[in-house]
Amino acid sequence: MTQGVFGTSVKRTEDPALLRGKGLFVDDIKRHDEAAAAFVRSPFAHARITSIDKSAAEAMPGVQAVYTTDDVRSLGPLLAQVAIGKLRPLLADEVVKHVGEAVVMVVADNAAIARDGADAVLVDYDPLTAIIDPEYAATNETLVHDELESNVIHTWEAGEADAVQELADREDTVVTSLKMVNQRLIPTAIEPRGVLAEWQHGYDRVTLHTTTQQPHAVAGALALTFGLPGVNSARVIAPEVGGGFGRGLNVYAEEMLAVFASRELGRPVRWIETRSEASKSTIHGRGWTATATIVSEPDGHFLAYSLVGVADMGAYSQNFSVAIPVLGQFTMPGQYKWEAIYWKMDCVHTHTPTVDAYRGAGRPETTFYVERTVDAAARDLGMDPIELRKKNFFQPEDFPADTLIGMTMDSGDYGSNLDILVEKADIKGLRAMQEAARAEGRYIGVGIATFVEACGLAPSGFADAGVSWAGYGLPSAFNESAVVRINPDASATVVTGTGPTGQGHETVWSQIVSDRLAIPMERIVVIHGDTKDTPMGIGTGGSRSVAVGGVAVAIAADRIKEKAAKVAAHLLEASAEDIVFADNGAHVAGSPDKSVSWTDIAATAYQPHKMPEGMEAGLDMTAFFDPSNLTWPYGSHVAVVEVDPDTGDVDLMSYSAVDDCGNIVNPMIVAGQLHGGIAQGIGQALFEEAVFDEDGNLLTASLLDYLIPTAADLPSFDLAKTTTPTDANPLGVKGIGEAGTIVSTPTIVNAVVDALSPLGINDIQMPLRPKRVWAAMQEARS
């Protein structure tokens, strides 16, 4: 398979290993003489540690070491890319600040002994008042960290509050306002986190296998934390990783601690997170409470929009921390033209686990607020929510479109996209069905939400705003690199800076190279996730891999093509301009019989004496790509639900979507991203919630109580597309990793509220568990 593979549903080359259970994940990689770490974690959200008795654990056969903050304090707090707010001590220092905070690390000959040892450590605590509610935290009545002056560690603000207020105060305007919670979620990757740290004492270097989405950042953090000569002494490898979702877009204390223990003990040290541990020690997502307000004219013309609230950051800032809400700021205005806009988000510390990037990272939150409020405005205005959206959308001729939030959106035709959904999902028919059902006392809802996403995180100029790996000693920006190498045997190796956590990079990058060089897919190997192999790489996140890293691959392949054409021209005694690549080789345009194979080209390229005079040997090209803009995918989704009036149970009857992510390399992989993304967004709408009691105990610390959707809970999704390429990169690709998650949440809530609108219900707090829906119905009925 060669040219023409771009845009086709090539089967994933990753799957044979994964489906046979032969993929190599962190815990599959074994070392001689390895030791295992386990942690004693805080059972309190806020408490002073009064004593730690390690003696019983230390006396246990097989326990090698028991470490507390005294052993690691000199390494400093955990480094963060955006170091605003309180940074995490590697092990709790005098006071614990959230349930699950690591207090003691026990290292033993195996994981079972390490666990026994951790259980034998006696820690005494003096409980202190826990601050769990972010709105209360924002009042600063009680401080989360005594050493900080305020719980509000950063405030994002944009637009003009006065201008919005002026329009709201106008007598002829309609003001629609909803205060809503976008609840805290626990990212649930199928593979918990894990590390394998190997300090090589002979060389003072370290190799760390870890479940990360950003190996280079981890390497940078290791080099700085351990005072290594440079990042070249810290090799970080992300092997197969069972799910990213943003939880891997972080640098974690356990990564530093395992390396520390390996250095101290002179043995490889492994730590594999347990599922219940993951719920408290890995980052959480979302956690906003905010009020969205739309000001419209009576005919539905939108005037102003504001979103004001608090974003819970948890107890400690890690990696992106306060930068997550600003990603939401990018898409805060939605797809609508406003005359005035205002946005203010207070980022607050609470005594809870850290909140950071989770699939969509800020954009699901702002999309939820605007799309829920547009539906509420439609009810206030007595308008159809589809017509209201279309009336206020940016129009095709507006692009590139400047939003009032200071961004320029690349391309779009939102109205046509929504029209296709209306047609395809037969929304007229659905409305008729809904009417008929209502006459029978049934509650059927049709929910629509549309969205525009800011993804393909770049351009590198954002580095000046603090978005780079500079915090880890690597002052790179959000660009990506790639290497394409034709080996002497004419096989091709692609090295990429963006590693997969299940997305299918190996397949897609091979498609891009195969398409451009006419080398068969099976002759291409994609190397990823190893800092040894790549000059730099920010990583996979923000739906940016194809739009940034994939384009770098294409550019490197084009550079190979340019040089290889000269070699082929030399062999064929033709002009390089006339060389075309096809069928695992090259020929003269118009003369397929005047051809050479890639084997001939490669053999020539590696034997200087056979090369054209003056041409350097080798076929190895590196490319860096920095897009001119973010990319702005968009789409329109509709869900149909039925609510059981006796129980509040929501039955999701059908789900249809029309997405536009520009040009598509592999439609099957895009569909897969949409299926998973939609399911994850439905999870937030209906099932998922990190629930704390007032003392800060996490009540949903295992999958018994933290409910995630399964295939059995979901209908088959009906997907379609429109194609509006971006001009931010030469492939015209936009990104699809987060789209489904961003829009499916408001789609579902809009559907349930639509179902219950005859009762006068305007909002129900997520997740829409039957108990909440029933309570809302009871209140409305009484």
Place this chain on the structure above:
Amino acid sequence: MYPRQFDYVAPTSLEEAFAALGDDSKVMAGGMSLIPLMKMRLFSPDVIVDIARIPGLATIHDAGDHISIGALVTHGETASSDSVVANATALATAASLTGDVQVRNRGTTCGALAHADVAADQPAGALACGAVMIAQSASGTREIPASEFFVDAMTSALRSDEVLTSIRLPKTGAGEGSAYDKLGRRGGHSDYAVAGAAAWVKKSNGSIEAARVALTGVGIKPTLASGVADALVGTDGSDAAVAAATEHALEGVTVLEDLYGSEEYKSHLAKVYVSRAIKQALANI
């Protein structure tokens, strides 16, 4: 996660199993509930007696006047057995709604009953269908009616030296039918019961002659709602009669609030599902 250290015994006969059982031992069949508890270190027995290798326990047997379900019969086998579907519809349905496919292929009906989870499905089915638990030990065999089997939260009447070797279910006679329905934690039938109910009814000459109704998920243990059954007997089973009987659903039950419902909501759900189960049981005659 690693459990605390324990001894593991895999007997090949009941006698060997009895010999291995003691004060701090636990019988394991499918291990679907036991292993997670041990890995979370919420439960750490000294000895696990794995009965999976004991012959003769994996069958559903028709004994003429009753059927029996052996200790190693999985949820999936209970759910898909023609014999169970015909004779104990409520239990078969409850088994079909237990866990997911993987759990149903590995976990056992007897294991789920012995585990006595407050929100499990099959205890309600067993109660409504009038199951009798066969508990065997070195000192003999006890026949424990389901109504006396569920003692407290996660606590059955089984002694630590006993194995629940099978359950017996009376065969469905003329005019009899049973059913189970629930609201799952993830909505619909998905996951553990927020509230669920099973009902068995016997009708003759147009009136209900006998009934058993059982609740799960709402209180501290799966329990018979005998007030409902008493109120149902002698009626014609009309919607009005079912509605009136349903009012007795919570007699003797202390409803417990949890993450999935307030006391008010779960009390309401108990009545909804009692009503639905009775109506379906009547329809299943």
